Amino acid sequence: MNHDWDNIKNWSLARGNFHTTGYTIITLDAIGSTNEYLKQLWRDEKAQHGCLVIADTQTAGKGRLGRTWESPPGSGLWMSLLIKPSLSPDKHFAYSFAAAVAVAEAIEQTTRLRPELKWPNDVLLCQKKCCGILLESVTTGSEPWIIVGIGINVTQESFPDALSDTAISLQQAHAAPVHRLQLLQNLIPALQSNFSSDSREILIKWQSYCRMFGAMVSVFQQDSVMEAKAVGLAPDGGLVVENEGKRIKVYAADVKIRLKN
Structure with missing residues (x-):
């Protein structure tokens, strides 16, 4: 087990309770998917608002649109957070944007x-993706809950060929060591x-x-591709x-985004 992960586990044991961080933190050496693990805890009524699951590695990490997320050990922050939304249901879209802002x-x-x-x-450095975010809704009766999955590439020095042109780690972009615990300690208050915040402030x-x-962007929807210019963000x-x-x-x-020649 790597030293950096030991630091995260020790810090989580010492401070990872709701009264000191606002979140209840669970650390796992390895798991299929932190989103799926947290979802099962919620189904079993063993997770409440503010339950944060962090793994050193995921063997079946989940990305948007049914994709997988590479989550090798010792290299990133792979985590999922359970929240009971304070915004009205028509504003729940804002939590995805709020998570991206917090990571940034x-x-x-x-x-x-x-x-x-x-x-x-998506969160980018040097025009490459360093973080992915996946929100999933779960419901008890009429009460909606949201699981916020976050995967941040932190210390990787290289990526598989299929990802090398599109993925980057913080350490690659920073050209200096980046410690996962420090990033986590900055991320938790940013998420809170x-x-x-209200949806307007978030946007x-x-x-x-x-x-x-x-x-100019290429918009991929089902089997079609549309070339267009991105002009703004709608209130919704x-x-x-x-x-x-x-x-x-x-x-x-x-x-x-279509890069200029």
Whole structure:
């Protein structure tokens, strides 16, 4: 077991309770998926608001649109957080943006690098993805709960060939050691602060980290691809794009920024 993970476990034991951090922290050496593990805890009524599960490695990490997320041991923050939303159901989309802002703030505080955010919730450094976020809803009767899955590449020195052109770690971008515990200690208060903000404030902060507006993008929806210009963010979290003189709001899609030659 690596030294950095020992530090996270020891810190979590010493301070990882609701009264000192606002979260109840569970650390796991290995798990299939932190989202699935936390979901089962919730089903078994063993998890409440603020339950945070962190693993040193995931063997079946989950990404958006049914993708898997590479989660090797000793290399990242792989975590899931259970929240009982304070926002009304029509504003729940804002939690995805709030998580992205919190990650960006924590990365900036830890490394002094300013990340960029790409719709809907990718976190980029050097135009490559360093963090993915996946929200899943679970419901008890009429009460909705949300599981926020976050995967941050921290110390990787390289990635598999299939990811090498699109993925990056904080350590690669920073060109200096980055400690997972320090990142976690910065991330927890950032999550608490942003999850307690209203949706308008969250979207304003998200846009301050976004550099994709005005850029040409490829919008992938099911079996179709649309080339368009990203022009803004709608109040309900949709991406506003312009195609052939018409403005369209996009919701469930994969968006890639077309780099200038």
